[in-house]
Amino acid sequence: MKHQPQKIECSPIQLELSQKFHSCSKEMRHMYSIIEKVAVTEFPVLVRGESGSGKELVAQAIHHYSQRKNEVFIAINCAALNANILESELFGHVKGAFTGAIREHKGVFERAAGGTLFLDEIAEIPLELQAKLLRILETGEFTPMGGEKSIKSDVRIITATHRALREEARLGHFRQDLLYRLRVIPIFIPPLRERKQDIPLIAEAILKEQQDSVKTSPRLTQQAINVLTNYDWPGNVRELKNTLLYALTMANGQSHIDVTDLPDEISHTQYHSDYITSLKQSPQRGKLKKDTVQKMLFKYQYDFTLTAQALGISRTTLWRYRKLFNLS
Numbered sequence: 625m626k627h628q629p630q631k632i633e634c635s636p637i638q639l640e641l642s643q644k645f646h647s648c649s650k651e652m653r654h655m656y657s658i659i660e661k662v663a664v665t666e667f668p669v670l671v672r673g674e675s676g677s678g679k680e681l682v683a684q685a686i687h688h689y690s691q692r693k694n695e696v697f698i699a700i701n702c703a704a705l706n707a708n709i710l711e712s713e714l715f716g717h718v719k720g721a722f723t724g725a726i727r728e729h730k731g732v733f734e735r736a737a738g739g740t741l742f743l744d745e746i747a748e749i750p751l752e753l754q755a756k757l758l759r760i761l762e763t764g765e766f767t768p769m770g771g772e773k774s775i776k777s778d779v780r781i782i783t784a785t786h787r788a789l790r791e792e793a794r795l796g797h798f799r800q801d802l803l804y805r806l807r808v809i810p811i812f813i814p815p816l817r818e819r820k821q822d823i824p825l826i827a828e829a830i831l832k833e834q835q836d837s838v839k840t841s842p843r844l845t846q847q848a849i850n851v852l853t854n855y856d857w858p859g860n861v862r863e864l865k866n867t868l869l870y871a872l873t874m875a876n877g878q879s880h881i882d883v884t885d886l887p888d889e890i891s892h893t894q895y896h897s898d899y900i901t902s903l904k905q906s907p908q909r910g911k912l913k914k915d916t917v918q919k920m921l922f923k924y925q926y927d928f929t930l931t932a933q934a935l936g937i938s939r940t941t942l943w944r945y946r947k948l949f950n951l952s
């Protein structure tokens with residue numbers, strides 16, 4: 625089934641953003657208008673959204689539409705590095721700053737000069753580094769580890785977190801003064817489960833992206849789309865992407881991706897159980913196709929009890945299907 629984006633009134637930049645994020649939903653359109661307005665300013669932006677919801681894509685989009693677009697964009701995940709390494713990565717160090725600092729190292733605040741610095745998972749930054757970050761925001765200067773001279777910083781800072789930073793500040797985990805400096809322009813990305821209408825378009829776009837590497841471009845069946853739309857996606861678009869890569873592999877060059885190609889935890893959703901119930905209630909409507917029975921047998925490694933359960937039929941009926949389709 626082809627999903628056409630709805631026609632909406634928006635600026636050329638917002639239209640481009642809707643193509644980048646594969647969404648024209650109301651929630652996302654609001655976000656595009658903020659991105660467009662904030663891109664031309666130098667104000668610090670704080671992006672909030674669950675893991676995998678597209679925070680880095682938002683930061684890249686802001687950079688892309690800013691006057692810094694021809695300069696560097698550097699992304700750092702503050703949760704991935706321990707305090708010492710993070711400090712050196714952010715602010716750099718001079719030779720001999722600590723044991724093992726055998727040569728000078730430039731931090732991202734220096735390397736990103738003229739461009740944009742995206743600090744992901746900012747809530748995870750230790751309190752002592754928060755003080756250094758605050759200094760940059762207040763004075764536009766920083767000092768590398770072990771150094772004496774201040775360096776002028778010319779970076780645009782975009783930060784992101786999946787946490788409620790106000791709550792972190794209330795609990796004393798995050799400096800209140802830094803919070804206000806960073807969230808001059810807050811941007812919220814709604815989780816995928818709150819914009820389920822976006823799922824078919826995003827899924828189609830992800831499959832298209834893979835076209836070259838898998839040399840086929842299978843379409844999702846309506847049933848597979850219904851299952852994807854019914855699932856809540858705690859890992860957001862990243863989880864959807866991984867699910868589709870799994871499904872592409874399972875579909876193994878076929879022209880369609882069906883429910884049976886999806887991972888169990890996704891396919892065993894309410895929709896699937898509704899589908900099974902409808903099969904049970906109306907057996908003639910629920911005539912199974914050879915392909916479906918074959919895939920389920922393969923999926924459950926020829927465990928007939930599990931396969932029959934998953935298909936919502938008895939073991940005897942499964943046996944009849946195997947005979948009918950010649951599936952040994």
Ligand SMILES: Nc1ncnc2c1ncn2[C@@H]1O[C@H](COP(=O)(O)OP(=O)(O)OP(=O)(O)O)[C@@H](O)[C@H]1O
Binds near residue numbers: 646
């Ligand atoms: N609207 C979208 N359309 C297509 N792909 C998307 C969309 N949003 C996110 N993605 C893809 O999903 C993956 C996760 O996105 P991204 O890294 O921007 O999320 P994040 O919120 O920064 O995640 P984390 O907080 O875990 O770092 C990336 O591969 C990205 O390209």
